[in-house]
């Protein structure tokens with residue numbers, strides 16, 4: 001039971017119920033859709049870039065508490081970050097939820113550290129990383145040029 | 158008694174259920190002694206796969222320990238023994254499905270392969286450009302995708318008979334969709350996501366009036382209902398061994414002999430031929446024509462043992478016991494505030510699907526797992542069903558012959574715990 005409460009912390013449930021930045025951007029520079037075929041979770045990430053910096057970020061979708069909270073917290077932590085910083089953060093986040101982080105690294109994750117409890121639930125890692133995988137696809141969306149938004153959704157499988 | 162509307166309302170079935178000693182049968186399943194996070198395992202994911210009794214595990218072990226040899230090709234005694242066990246199992250399947258002739262029983266990997274076999278053989282020879290294949294809105298992906306592949310290749314169309322909000326097939330709409338271009342109907346006898354039992358006999362009659370053959374996907378029916386393919390009069394019937402307490406990797410395709418004989422082979426190889434020269438190959442008789450290569454001999458023997466086991470307990474007694482569980486679970490789960498059942502057909506078997514207000518099935522599944530309760534969460538390989546009900550996923554508790562009312566009480570307590578943690 002201790003583990004369950006670790007994962008479903010108050011702050012996570014609160015984000016899941018009232019996710020931040022939950023809206024579509026009308027004219028996003030970049031956009032990508034993600035899908036977790038295992039549980040049917042869907043997630044769309046919208047980005048406004050200022051050069052290489054994430055100027056605005058939002059998401060929409062349906063999913064479990066973990067995937068919603070993770071997406072919500074991700075959008076909060078990425079505003080103003082460069083593409084590179086975002087990818088580094090993803091790497092650290094991925095290490096954290098798969099239990100490969102040292103505790104001192106978790107300390108640098110800020111609010112995102114609340115999701116560390118996911119590492120005790122291997123079947124839920126994909127829920128926590130769906131938004132991040134989708135973000136990565138969105139960051140690379142630029143190269144898709146004309147076909148923007150028409151790609152198959154990326155999946156966690 | 159109709160094979161498709163078996164329920165405890167029928168007096169015979171109710172008496173069967175009284176005779177059923179669930180505590181005794183539980184002892185036959187070693188996995189039920191497993192502990193999950195220190196708690197007893199409550200296995201409510203039987204629609205995904207069922208657990209295996211000692212009798213099945215021992216039959217497989219015995220085969221490998223004492224009889225292992227290739228079949229249909231050795232003069233030596235071991236090969237004769239293996240061949241005999243294999244063909245005896247075919248006869249058991251024949252009797253299980255009440256088929257007329259063991260030649261009508263083809264061993265395949267599972268329901269999925271059975272459907273693909275029909276799509277690739279019967280389908281490719283009978284479905285052409287502009288023709289139609291008719292399925293329903295409650296099919297498993299394995300009874301959708303093989304037809305999409307076929308239709309794509311042939312320029313044919315897939316038609317889908319709709320369902321109502323209870324998850325029941327709309328028969329009038331289905332009838333209207335049976336047109337001059339319909340070449341095949343493919344339909345589940347029992348829906349895996351909703352538990353609905355379809356009136357197969359009536360549907361077969363409807364299709365036959367238009368000279369359309371019917372394939373029945375019995376993957377979810379065979380665990381719960383007594384099946385009589387001659388009474389149903391279906392043309393093809395498929396099911397999977399692993400869902401009736403047998404091994405994975407083995408399943409059955411039944412086809413009426415005349416249809417099987419007229420069909421081209423599925424795969425080429427050994428065992429499916431009677432003679433081969435580089436100029437001409439003559440195919441073996443059915444069913445061997447469809448069993449190319451060394452088959453899953455141990456699987457077939459395990460499946461035979463599973464059928465013996467089911468018949469020893471009595472499929473009607475099992476069905477009646479599971480029907481009581483389903484009714485009890487429906488009543489109890491429905492009464493929990495915030496829970497909505499998905500699939501409330503009047504005739505159901507095996508599965509109870511539900512969603513909860515603002516709590517995602519995946520979170521429910523994780524919390525139930527911590528209680529030792531195994532349920533399935535997700536779209537159950539039936540995404541169109543989820544779309545029909547406007548939901549991404551459900552929680553599905555599905556019952557097997559070894560489940561008990563106490564386990565359902567634990568499920569209900571588990572759901573209360575979900576509300577406590579996430580509510």
Ligand SMILES: Cc1ncc(COP(=O)(O)O)c(C=O)c1O
Pocket residue numbers: 204205266267268269270297299300345347348349374376377397538
């Ligand atoms: C209704 C139905 N049809 C077909 C299948 C496919 O069975 P298998 O995966 O054993 O081939 C399943 C399995 O989940 C099912 O429930």
